[in-house]
Amino acid sequence: MNNNIILQLDRDLKVPMYIQLYNKLKNLIETGKLEEGEKLPSIRSLAEELGVNNVTVVNAYKQLEQESYVYSKKGSGTYVRKSDSELQFGCFEDENMDLMTNGILSMSENSINFASASPTPELFPVEEFKKVLIEVLNRDKGNAFVYPEINGYGPLRESISLFLKEYYQIDTLPSEIQITSGGQQGIDLLSKTLIQPGDYIFLENPTYSGAVAAFKSRGANIVPISIKEDGIDIEELNKMIKQYHPKFLYIMPCYQSPTTYSYSEQKKIELLNIAYENNLYIIEDDFLSDLSYGEKRLPLKTMDTHGHVVYIKSFSKILMPGLRIGFLTAPKKIFGSIVRAKHTTDITSSGFIQRAFDLYLRSGFWKSHIERTKIEYGEKYQLLLKKIKSLEKHNISFKEPKGGLSIWLKLPENINSVELYNECAKNNVIIVPGEIFFINKNKQYSNYIRLSFGSVSKREIISGIKTIDECISSLKGEKTESTKYIPLI
Amino acid sequence: MNNNIILQLDRDLKVPMYIQLYNKLKNLIETGKLEEGEKLPSIRSLAEELGVNNVTVVNAYKQLEQESYVYSKKGSGTYVRKSDSELQFGCFEDENMDLMTNGILSMSENSINFASASPTPELFPVEEFKKVLIEVLNRDKGNAFVYPEINGYGPLRESISLFLKEYYQIDTLPSEIQITSGGQQGIDLLSKTLIQPGDYIFLENPTYSGAVAAFKSRGANIVPISIKEDGIDIEELNKMIKQYHPKFLYIMPCYQSPTTYSYSEQKKIELLNIAYENNLYIIEDDFLSDLSYGEKRLPLKTMDTHGHVVYIKSFSKILMPGLRIGFLTAPKKIFGSIVRAKHTTDITSSGFIQRAFDLYLRSGFWKSHIERTKIEYGEKYQLLLKKIKSLEKHNISFKEPKGGLSIWLKLPENINSVELYNECAKNNVIIVPGEIFFINKNKQYSNYIRLSFGSVSKREIISGIKTIDECISSLKGEKTESTKYIPLI
Numbered sequence: 013m014n015n016n017i018i019l020q021l022d023r024d025l026k027v028p029m030y031i032q033l034y035n036k037l038k039n040l041i042e043t044g045k046l047e048e049g050e051k052l053p054s055i056r057s058l059a060e061e062l063g064v065n066n067v068t069v070v071n072a073y074k075q076l077e078q079e080s081y082v083y084s085k086k087g088s089g090t091y092v093r094k095s096d097s098e099l100q101f102g103c104f105e106d107e108n109m110d111l112m113t114n115g116i117l118s119m120s121e122n123s124i125n126f127a128s129a130s131p132t133p134e135l136f137p138v139e140e141f142k143k144v145l146i147e148v149l150n151r152d153k154g155n156a157f158v159y160p161e162i163n164g165y166g167p168l169r170e171s172i173s174l175f176l177k178e179y180y181q182i183d184t185l186p187s188e189i190q191i192t193s194g195g196q197q198g199i200d201l202l203s204k205t206l207i208q209p210g211d212y213i214f215l216e217n218p219t220y221s222g223a224v225a226a227f228k229s230r231g232a233n234i235v236p237i238s239i240k241e242d243g244i245d246i247e248e249l250n251k252m253i254k255q256y257h258p259k260f261l262y263i264m265p266c267y268q269s270p271t272t273y274s275y276s277e278q279k280k281i282e283l284l285n286i287a288y289e290n291n292l293y294i295i296e297d298d299f300l301s302d303l304s305y306g307e308k309r310l311p312l313k314t315m316d317t318h319g320h321v322v323y324i325k326s327f328s329k330i331l332m333p334g335l336r337i338g339f340l341t342a343p344k345k346i347f348g349s350i351v352r353a354k355h356t357t358d359i360t361s362s363g364f365i366q367r368a369f370d371l372y373l374r375s376g377f378w379k380s381h382i383e384r385t386k387i388e389y390g391e392k393y394q395l396l397l398k399k400i401k402s403l404e405k406h407n408i409s410f411k412e413p414k415g416g417l418s419i420w421l422k423l424p425e426n427i428n429s430v431e432l433y434n435e436c437a438k439n440n441v442i443i444v445p446g447e448i449f450f451i452n453k454n455k456q457y458s459n460y461i462r463l464s465f466g467s468v469s470k471r472e473i474i475s476g477i478k479t480i481d482e483c484i485s486s487l488k489g490e491k492t493e494s495t496k497y498i499p500l501i
Numbered sequence: 502m503n504n505n506i507i508l509q510l511d512r513d514l515k516v517p518m519y520i521q522l523y524n525k526l527k528n529l530i531e532t533g534k535l536e537e538g539e540k541l542p543s544i545r546s547l548a549e550e551l552g553v554n555n556v557t558v559v560n561a562y563k564q565l566e567q568e569s570y571v572y573s574k575k576g577s578g579t580y581v582r583k584s585d586s587e588l589q590f591g592c593f594e595d596e597n598m599d600l601m602t603n604g605i606l607s608m609s610e611n612s613i614n615f616a617s618a619s620p621t622p623e624l625f626p627v628e629e630f631k632k633v634l635i636e637v638l639n640r641d642k643g644n645a646f647v648y649p650e651i652n653g654y655g656p657l658r659e660s661i662s663l664f665l666k667e668y669y670q671i672d673t674l675p676s677e678i679q680i681t682s683g684g685q686q687g688i689d690l691l692s693k694t695l696i697q698p699g700d701y702i703f704l705e706n707p708t709y710s711g712a713v714a715a716f717k718s719r720g721a722n723i724v725p726i727s728i729k730e731d732g733i734d735i736e737e738l739n740k741m742i743k744q745y746h747p748k749f750l751y752i753m754p755c756y757q758s759p760t761t762y763s764y765s766e767q768k769k770i771e772l773l774n775i776a777y778e779n780n781l782y783i784i785e786d787d788f789l790s791d792l793s794y795g796e797k798r799l800p801l802k803t804m805d806t807h808g809h810v811v812y813i814k815s816f817s818k819i820l821m822p823g824l825r826i827g828f829l830t831a832p833k834k835i836f837g838s839i840v841r842a843k844h845t846t847d848i849t850s851s852g853f854i855q856r857a858f859d860l861y862l863r864s865g866f867w868k869s870h871i872e873r874t875k876i877e878y879g880e881k882y883q884l885l886l887k888k889i890k891s892l893e894k895h896n897i898s899f900k901e902p903k904g905g906l907s908i909w910l911k912l913p914e915n916i917n918s919v920e921l922y923n924e925c926a927k928n929n930v931i932i933v934p935g936e937i938f939f940i941n942k943n944k945q946y947s948n949y950i951r952l953s954f955g956s957v958s959k960r961e962i963i964s965g966i967k968t969i970d971e972c973i974s975s976l977k978g979e980k981t982e983s984t985k986y987i988p989l990i
Contacts, residue, residue, distance in 0.1 A: 028517065031697055042834045043780060133643025142638045149631045154622025157821035193682060197847040204718060208524055209698055225845045229693060291532055332646035334852035345531045356714045357846070358686040362854060363823035
């Protein structure tokens with residue numbers, strides 16, 4: 013660091029020292045006074061210079077790293093990252109943002125894409141939606157475009173209340189429903205309502221990185237709890253609750269992302285008891301429960317008699333992501349704060365889309381759409397399952413999810429998922445290395461991959477699995493001591 | 502407070518003590534252990550009990566009050582508020598949320614509504630929008646509903662880049678544009694990108710309460726700077742910059758809300774120089790610049806040669822609020838962080854609406870819509886101006902805004918705006934008392950009102966002003982020592 017740069021912290025401010033330091037360094041980077049690629053002072057030397065504890069510097073550097081201002085090289089130090097303007101933002105969904113920022117995802121036009129867990133546009137109910145859109149315009153004219161209520165267009169909240177009763181046996185009043193612009197906004201609103209800097213938040217590990225990012229952005233401390241094939245590890249959860257007193261637990265009980273595991277009924281009961289005993293909110297993120305190929309799965313919320321479950325519903329994965337519509341239901345005690353957070357976030361969700369979606373639900377289009385989607389993806393699921401059996405000779409294992417849009421594979425110990433990703437990518441097949449979903453990314457999680465069949469055709473499933481098979485074979489002979497992939501974050 | 506409740510704070514935690522205390526009290530309220538209406542301990546007694554400084558308790562109580570958990574009665578103490586579930590959330594816009602929470606706004610069906618600064622649905626270009634919506638569905642089919650890029654649908658960012666050049670002489674690349682779900686989301690994204698707890702943020706005073714709420718929600722300290730008829734008070738601004746080193750300054754240079762004042766060219770130059778010298782970001786919120794009834798007004802961004810202005814554009818006030826579409830442009834250094842914040846907030850804005858809005862702009866519908874709107878509201882503006890002259894006999898003064906959808910009136914010293922509001926409401930005319938827009942609400946700001954003509958007909962303007970005239974007359978004789986209105990926040 014340039015010797016002319018003088019850093020000073022103020023002990024008398026209410027702002028914690030590490031945040032003061034973080035702010036000053038951030039400013040130096042943004043204004044170009046710390047240049048790209050430049051090495052930051054060592055933790056010990058900067059702490060000495062400022063007369064602060066090492067931890068202050070560690071925390072400031074950690075915060076900068078979380079926000080991608082710097083990156084650390086093991087055994088070497090902390091460096092200023094390249095300017096944001098050089099990042100590429102492509103047309104991708106959810107976790108793929110994470111893949112991109114990690115420099116992993118590069119996809120060409122003719123790749124076979126096992127990375128996307130979103131349905132293909134050919135399956136979208138466009139004609140039905142066109143019908144309700146035009147009906148709304150003819151019926152409501154200009155009123156279709158006024159501000160709806162902050163918590164959502166009244167009749168839509170009624171439809172959703174009926175929908176919850178009919179499909180999931182959940183009793184909720186229209187006044188307890190907040191319409192959101194997709195499931196992610198539900199996560200953002202709850203972060204704003206419930207998280208204060210320094211709070212502990214529990215998540216399944218591995219989990220959805222968009223939730224981790226939202227919680228961290230509010231200054232939360234993230235605590236990972238292992239997930240098993242029948243749901244979260246109850247013993248670990250109990251232990252951690254005693255230690256950390258979390259603000260809430262965020263989970264995906266049906267076809268969890270990325271593991272595809274679903275909670276057993278027994279585990280659901282245990283979990284609700286824990287919530288009750290510890291007065292703990294559980295945030296249930298439901299984005300796929302409707303897409304079952306066997307027995308119907310009901311949300312955890314269905315069993316929530318004491319009102320500890322905050323239920324977030326996304327329609328992006330099972331209807332159309334570009335609609336940006338979803339909702340949440342929450343206990344009365346926090347509902348007002350959620351509505352205020354919604355207002356501060358974007359006033360309301362589009363009243364026009366809400367009116368159209370209301371008509372869509374009332375017209376019964378939803379039911380036929382789900383049935384069509386189940387048939388279409390059920391066939392792809394069965395085909396993928398059959399083809400994956402051919403990989404078992406490589407000592408690959410998995411649990412049949414019986415729903416959803418992905419399969420989570422465990423590779424043998426000596427196959428590294430990032431190496432397999434690289435090998436497959438060379439052959440135009442895109443898979444997702446599992447380690448990016450783990451909160452504490454380390455070696456122990458290097459041998460999982462996720463295969464999603466949201467965007468692949470049956471022909472692509474057949475030839476894609478063949479390619480993966482060959483790639484594993486070609487890797488199996490090789491040593492796997494080091495990988496070329498160095499995570500940027 | 503119940504004697505069984507034991508509060509304990511931990512000095513060793515990174516979390517500031519006042520936030521620890523705030524969290525504990527919030528939890529006690531949410532779980533019902535502190536009951537509605539219950540009085541909290543006095544500041545001094547709680548500080549003594551906990552062995553902390555008085556300021557810690559003051560700050561914790563202040564935070565609880567800001568978030569409506571408690572309210573304070575002057576000279577009496579601090580009390581737990583009624584549960585949120587009893588709040589009513591109606592079908593209102595922007596600042597009216599504030600009116601409601603303050604218990605001010607109550608509107609019946611046949612009221613004359615001078616409170617709404619949104620255009621009426623009859624003026625919305627519904628037929629034109631229907632045309633582009635159908636065209637998008639026919640052209641793009643299912644692709645209309647896939648996820649667009651996080652920063653927005655590419656062709657729309659191109660259209661907006663052209664739009665900025667043509668209408669405002671602003672040079673911006675499509676890659677520097679982030680599409681947002683309305684202007685408020687622009688404010689939210691910038692809060693997430695730029696604000697760390699404890700940062701100082703400068704705002705014009707009075708200002709838009711939705712911005713104050715968004716900044717406070719990130720833990721910012723709000724510093725009000727007076728606004729004059731030709732823009733912000735430069736002297737005060739300079740003084741405060743030296744004292745507080747703000748993260749940014751948030752302003753509305755064209756037809757500021759609520760004052761309707763516009764910045765003079767001279768003041769714009771001075772302000773940009775200050776930004777340059779202090780390396781300060783200015784956030785320009787532009788929601789009305791297009792609606793001029795005299796000379797055309799250009800945004801501050803037009804003159805921003807050094808890239809210090811972050812420009813937020815809303816289309817809610819001049820097109821249709823229920824669309825939820827807007828955008829922002831920002832310097833490269835922070836653009837990547839804004840895109841990441843957008844992803845964490847709601848992944849993307851609706852791709853379908855973005856495609857339709859792109860066609861709307863490309864089809865040249867915008868130009869004719871603005872011309873129509875200017876004629877319609879220009880006539881209402883002139884009529885309102887003429888009628889308000891009749892109030893001058895009461896010693897009422899105002900500056901002609903020559904644009905926008907409101908007029909800001911200064912009442913004589915002895916007329917209190919909340920009393921006038923109450924009197925008018927009794928006679929079915931709704932005005933907005935000015936004091937709710939002031940950051941530091943106190944007596945000195947009690948004699949402004951805002952009259953908006955977004956939702957009133959010409960006939961309503963005539964009879965509404967007559968009613969206001971009569972209400973002022975009836976108040977003028979009375980003493981105004983105390984008002985019946987007690988703010989809840």
